[in-house]
Amino acid sequence: MSRVGRKPIAVLSGVMVKVSDHQVSVAGPKGELDAVVHRDISVELKDNQLTLSRQSNAKEQRALHGLWRALLQNMIVGVTQGYTIKLELVGVGYRVEIKGKKLQLLIGYSHPILFVPPGGITIQTPTQTSIIITGIDKQLVGQVAAKIRSFRPPEPYKGKGIKYEGEYIRRKAGKAAAAAGTK
Numbered sequence: 001m002s003r004v005g006r007k008p009i010a011v012l013s014g015v016m017v018k019v020s021d022h023q024v025s026v027a028g029p030k031g032e033l034d035a036v037v038h039r040d041i042s043v044e045l046k047d048n049q050l051t052l053s054r055q056s057n058a059k060e061q062r063a064l065h066g067l068w069r070a071l072l073q074n075m076i077v078g079v080t081q082g083y084t085i086k087l088e089l090v091g092v093g094y095r096v097e098i099k100g101k102k103l104q105l106l107i108g109y110s111h112p113i114l115f116v117p118p119g120g121i122t123i124q125t126p127t128q129t130s131i132i133i134t135g136i137d138k139q140l141v142g143q144v145a146a147k148i149r150s151f152r153p154p155e156p157y158k159g160k161g162i163k164y165e166g167e168y169i170r171r172k173a174g175k176a177a178a179a180a181g182t183k
Contacts, residue, residue: 005065009050009073012080019045024072028079031120031136035075041068078136085145087131091160094152095128103131107152107162115151117144130165 011017018025022037037043040061044051052069054061077083089096094107103123105113117123117133121144124132131148135141145164154161156172163169 003066005052005054005062005069007069009069009076011045011048011050011076015076015080017045017050017076019043019050024075026072026075026079028076030079030082033075033079033137035071037068037072038064040064043068043072074138078138082134082136083138083141084132084134085141086165087133087145087148087162088165089129089131089162090154091152091158094160096125096131097128098123098125103148105148105151105162108160113151115148131162 012028014029016025016027022039022041022043023034024037024043025032025034027033040055041064042053042055044053050072052065052072054065089105089107091108096103096105098104099114101116103115103117103125105115107113118140120137121133121135121140123144124134126132133141133145133148135144149162149164152161154163154167154169156170157174159169159171
């Protein structure tokens with residue numbers, strides 16, 4: 001049996017969970033999330049705990065068992081605490097600001113890049129070189145952060161670009177180091 005899927009999910013106080021057929025709705029102080037669980041996985045709510053079970057011990061169903069347990073746990077954490085990802089801009093002249101509801105990025109191109117965040121996502125810029133992305137849907141927060149990072153991913157020579165906070169960029173030696181090795 002899946003070790004992850006076997007563990008029950010504690011439903012915290014202030015969180016409402018509705019289970020009907022394969023539809024699961026989770027509502028909390030920060031918002032509401034819905035999911036349609038795979039047809040081979042059954043969800044049961046009993047004594048403020050969600051338990052998941054599967055029909056057979058097939059490899060695919062074992063994987064789905066753990067997956068859906070983790071997804072439902074993320075939904076409960078999202079509506080109670082939310083998720084946050086921080087990005088940093090590294091480079092001379094790189095800066096970011098909020099223009100209305102759009103995020104304006106000046107990252108070395110001839111034009112500014114305007115990014116409109118999807119619904120349910122809030123973006124803050126406490127400084128000109130940092131971005132904070134928050135929301136209740138873990139997948140959507142990560143997807144928005146990856147999209148913003150994709151506009152100028154960090155390059156390995158000088159480390160310029162948009163990177164996650166605390167991300168380590170492996171640096172390469174430039175042409176000077178290669179030329180010094182040939183002499």
